[in-house]
Amino acid sequence: MAHCVESEIEAIEYAYKQGWTDGLPVVPPTQDRVDEILRRWGYDAGDEVGRVPERHRVITAEMVAANLVMAGGTPDMFQVALASLEAILDDRYNVVGPSASTGGAAPLIMVHGPVIETLDFNTETAILGAGNRANLTVGRALNLIIQNAVGSIPGALDQATIAHAGRIAYCLPEGETGGWPSQGIEIGIPEGVSAVSVFAAEAPHSVADHAHNEPDGLIESFARIILATHYTGAAIVVLICPEHRAVFQRAGWTKNEIRHALFETTRISGHEIRCTGRHDYLTSEDTLSIVPARDDIWIICGGGAAGGHSAIIPPWLGSGRGEGSRPVTKGVGACIDC
Amino acid sequence: MSIILVDPTASSQTVTFDLAIRPIGSKHTVVALLDNGKPNANRILQGVTESLENTLTWSLEVERFVKPHASRIVPTHLVNQIVRRCHFAIVGVGD
Numbered sequence: 001m002a003h004c005v006e007s008e009i010e011a012i013e014y015a016y017k018q019g020w021t022d023g024l025p026v027v028p029p030t031q032d033r034v035d036e037i038l039r040r041w042g043y044d045a046g047d048e049v050g051r052v053p054e055r056h057r058v059i060t061a062e063m064v065a066a067n068l069v070m071a072g073g074t075p076d077m078f079q080v081a082l083a084s085l086e087a088i089l090d091d092r093y094n095v096v097g098p099s100a101s102t103g104g105a106a107p108l109i110m111v112h113g114p115v116i117e118t119l120d121f122n123t124e125t126a127i128l129g130a131g132n133r134a135n136l137t138v139g140r141a142l143n144l145i146i147q148n149a150v151g152s153i154p155g156a157l158d159q160a161t162i163a164h165a166g167r168i169a170y171c172l173p174e175g176e177t178g179g180w181p182s183q184g185i186e187i188g189i190p191e192g193v194s195a196v197s198v199f200a201a202e203a204p205h206s207v208a209d210h211a212h213n214e215p216d217g218l219i220e221s222f223a224r225i226i227l228a229t230h231y232t233g234a235a236i237v238v239l240i241c242p243e244h245r246a247v248f249q250r251a252g253w254t255k256n257e258i259r260h261a262l263f264e265t266t267r268i269s270g271h272e273i274r275c276t277g278r279h280d281y282l283t284s285e286d287t288l289s290i291v292p293a294r295d296d297i298w299i300i301c302g303g304g305a306a307g308g309h310s311a312i313i314p315p316w317l318g319s320g321r322g323e324g325s326r327p328v329t330k331g332v333g334a335c336i337d338c
Numbered sequence: 339m340s341i342i343l344v345d346p347t348a349s350s351q352t353v354t355f356d357l358a359i360r361p362i363g364s365k366h367t368v369v370a371l372l373d374n375g376k377p378n379a380n381r382i383l384q385g386v387t388e389s390l391e392n393t394l395t396w397s398l399e400v401e402r403f404v405k406p407h408a409s410r411i412v413p414t415h416l417v418n419q420i421v422r423r424c425h426f427a428i429v430g431v432g433d
Contacts, residue, residue, distance in 0.1 A: 062344060
């Protein structure tokens with residue numbers, strides 16, 4: 001079916017009528033704009049770039065380009081969008097789960113490597129908020145792809161009870177680490193290679209601590225927020241702001257020491273977890289930490305220089321018993337699995 | 339001049355299935371009760387079992403299965419197991 005309109009304004013309204021938008025206006029996915037992206041990266045419109053076997057869907061390069069255009073992205077961002085798509089279509093991400101579940105998780109795109117600077121992602125003030133094109137449009141493009149190509153349409157296959165704003169855009173590029181290794185380096189992404197790690201995640205839970213100037217107090221603050229989240233055998237992301245990072249670094253702490261401290265401090269009994277209305281299969285004798293292993297605590301540095309505001313980003317609730325959500329990493333314009 | 343827009347959506351490919359033969363009759367019947375792994379799925383399946391036992395006039399054998407992961411599709415080996423051993427299956431969807 002041909003989609004023809006007479007003006008750009010009409011095209012915006014047309015996109016609403018077709019159900020292509022996320023509720024916000026989109027940049028019209030004109031043939032010219034889409035073709036420019038495909039030419040730039042050497043794809044034909046019908047080139048297959050992914051499949052959703054559970055829904056008998058094939059996703060083409062043209063669909064990815066069209067959704068990127070609608071999100072307001074530039075042709076430069078196509079490879080990041082493609083890598084993000086590859087990550088959610090990986091069996092470990094299980095896209096038909098978090099994008100359909102009542103849990104309402106959103107795909108958090110963590111960005112690693114040189115592409116952060118090349119595409120001008122924002123890693124500082126309001127890192128998870130408004131004000132930056134790359135953060136917002138790359139995050140939005142993936143959500144539009146999930147809606148339009150994967151088929152998780154809110155109210156239909158997407159049955160999120162409340163969801164959260166990350167369903168519009170949820171992008172977390174790695175910021176200044178002050179000498180610590182980045183999370184990307186820690187998981188083995190080679191220096192100079194760009195990648196994304198996509199994680200089915202809840203909204204960020206704020207850790208606002210302006211009082212503690214030593215690590216133990218901060219760990220206690222982080223742990224208290226974590227204790228109210230899910231113990232599903234999944235990973236968890238800890239976003240550490242510059243002020244809090246400085247406290248740890250002045251005391252000589254490494255990222256692994258933070259992981260160890262959080263792992264130990266969040267160890268609680270099955271009874272305590274059941275009191276939150278979750279995980280009724282646990283017994284009072286069970287003892288669990290927030291994650292199965294210390295390496296499941298992902299530490300991302302970022303945020304504005306001022307303020308003691310870090311965040312805990314918990315996993316999708318629906319991950320089940322001991323086999324929870326974990327970030328899935330894919331190279332941007334490079335294979336890091338090969 | 340008209341503007342042509344590219345459709346950003348993917349459609350499901352058409353897939354055809356043959357319906358299984360309905361096990362209607364008075365022979366011994368084996369039913370698979372598949373729990374989708376979410377809270378309360380087992381409750382509704384228990385109720386369905388009791389209802390079947392009270393309704394059917396022939397012998398009913400129940401085989402119970404649980405999806406290993408609530409959010410994933412049923413693994414092929416489990417589907418094959420159910421097909422081999424049971425005449426039909428009822429899925430309990432809890433939440």
